[in-house]
Amino acid sequence: MAENLVPGVMQLMDGMKMIWDMGAGNRESVSGVDTAWLRMDRRTNLMMIVGVLMFEERMDYERMRKVIEERFLHFDRFKQRVVKIGPTHYWEDAKHFALEDHFQTIALPGKAGKVELENLVSDLTSTPLDTSRPLWNFHLVENYNGGSALIARIHHCYADGISLIRVLLSMTDGTPRPTLKKRYRAAHLDDSDHDDADYMTRLYRPVASAVNKAMKTYWEVVEGAVDIAKKPSKLVKYSNHGLGMAGDLARVLTMPNDPKTSFKGKLTSRKRCVWADPLSLSEVKHVGKALGCTINDVLVSCVTGALRGYLIEQGQHVDGLEIRATVPVNMRPEHKMDELGNYFGLVFLSLPIGIDNPFERLYEIQKRMGELKNSYEAVLALGLLAVCGMAPNVVEQTALGLLTAKATAVMTNVPGPKEPIYLAGNKVRDCMFWVPQSGDIGMGISILSYNEHIQFGLVTDANLVPDPEAIMGRFKGEFDKLLFSTLMEPWDEPFDPKKVERDIEWISTQFSEQIAQVETL
Secondary structure (H helix, E strand, O other): OHHHHHHHHHHHHHHHHHHHHHOOOOOOOOOOOHEEEEEEEOOOOOOOOEEEEEOOOOOOHHHHHHHHHHHHHOOHHEEEEEEEEOOOOEEEOOOOOOHHHHHEEEOOOOOOOOOHHHHHHHHHHOOOOOOOOEEEEEEEEEEOOOOOEEEEEEEEEOOOOHHHHHHHHHHEOOOOOOOOOHHHHOOOOOOOOOOOOHHHHOOOOOOHOOOHHHHHHHHHOOOOOOOOOOOOHHHOOOOOOOOHHHHHHHHHHHHOOOOOOOOOOOOOOOEEEEOOOEHHHHHHHHHHHHHHHOHHHHHHHHHHHHHHHHHHOOOOOOOOOOOOEEEEEOOOOOOOOOOOOOOOEEEEEOOOOOOHHHHHHHHHHHHHHHHHOOOOOOHHHHHHHHHHHOOOOOHHHHHHHHOOOOOOEEEEEEOOOOOEEEEEOOOEEEEEEEEOOOOOOEEEEEEEEOOOOEEEEEEEOOOOOOOOOOHHHHHHHHHHHHHHHHHHHHOOOOOHHHHHHHHHHHHHHEEEEEHHHHHHH
C-alpha cells in the first residue's frame, strides 16, 4: 500500500515545485515540510521555538550584537523573509534589513528574578513575530538575577529544534576568550552522555542511529537514489518496509482521541512558560543503571508522575488513564547535518498516568519505549508533512486537526553541552527552551541537559493550566522517590520492584503513624 503511493506522490511534488518555481526570479521556494510548519501558525499556537540563556554577569550589548552579526547572520536565511505568491511561499531577501529590528534590550521589573523572567518569556511566547520581516527576534534582558539573559524566538519554518540549537550553540565558545571564529559544525552539542540504547536518546542523532533501515529507505526515495517509478522491481527490496508503514499508518489513523483532562480543551492566545530546578545528570544516570533502565526512561517516568500528581490535585479521576505525547524523531541525513530546514518526524508515546507505583510506571515506560524502536510512525509523519505542505491549506488543517486530537502534549529531549559555555565572553549559567505545540495541543514539555545537569521546561495554555509551576515542582519529588528507594535496596541482590513497593508502603505507614502521634500530643 504505502510503497505504491511513494513514486506517485514524489512525482507530483516534484512537478508542482517545478511549476511554482517558474517565474519566481531569484526567490527560493520554501520546502513542502517547512511550508507545513509555516501554515501551522494559529493565534492559539504560534510556531516559534523559544529559548533562553542565563548569564552570571551583565552582558555587553555591543559585544553581543557583534556575535549575532558574525555568527548568527552567517546564515543568509535569517536575513530573508517569507512571501506568498499564488499558492506558494518563497524565501526572499528582506529589503532594508536592520539588526536593530530584531535585537532589543529590555529590563525586568521588581526583583528581576526567576518569576519575572518566566513572565517575560510567557509574554513573548504569546506574541506573534512580525511577518513583514524575517521571523526571528532576540531580547537581551539587562538585569536578570544580578546578571543578564538572552531570549531567542525563531519561527519553526526556518529549521527544526536540533538545527536551531546547533545554530545558537555555534554562537558560543568553550572559553571566555576564544581565539578563532566559531563555525556551525563546531557547536557544543554533545550527546555522548546519552549512550544508553533506548529510543528517545536517539531523537536528535543522525539518521543512521535510529530506526535506520526505515529512514534510509525514505531518504533513498526522496533523494532520488532509487527511482521506483522507472524501476518497479525495486519495490521488492522495500516491500517489508511498505507493509510495516501501512500497518503503522492504520494504527495511527484508528487511534482514539486523547481523553478530556485538565490538560486538553479550548485554547487561548496566552501561554505560560516555566522551568524547574535542575537534576544532577550523574544521579539520574546512576539510578537508571541500578534499575536497568535508561536515562530517558527515568526522566519520562518523572514527567508522567508529575502530570499524574497534578491531575489528582485537580480532582481528576486517574485510574487507568493514559495520555499521549508526540515526540520528535530526527531524520536528518548526514549530508544535511549543517543545513537549516525541518527534517524530523513524530511518534506517539502513551504515558501511563494511571499507574501509581513509580517503579511499575518506570518499567511500563521502558517497555513502551522499546516498542517504538521499530515503528515507522516518524517516517510517515515526515512524509505527511511534505505532502501537506504542497497541498492546499485546507488539506493540511484537516490532517492537523485529526492528528493533534490524538495527543495531549509535545515532548522533546535534547542533549546539550557537557561543559560550561560562553557567549560574547559571558558564562552561560543556565539555559532552557520551549517547544511549540500544533493544532489543539496545549502543553509542551522540554528536557535539556547542560553542564552535568538536567533541565525541565514546561509551556501550557493559560486557560487549561494557569499554574504550570505546580507541575514543575513535582519533578524533583518524583525523581527522589526513585533515588531514595533505590539507595535503600541491598547492593548485592537483584533489584526487586515488588520489594521496593513494599518498602515504600512501610515508610509511608511509619511516617503517618509518627504524624498521628505528634498531633495527639
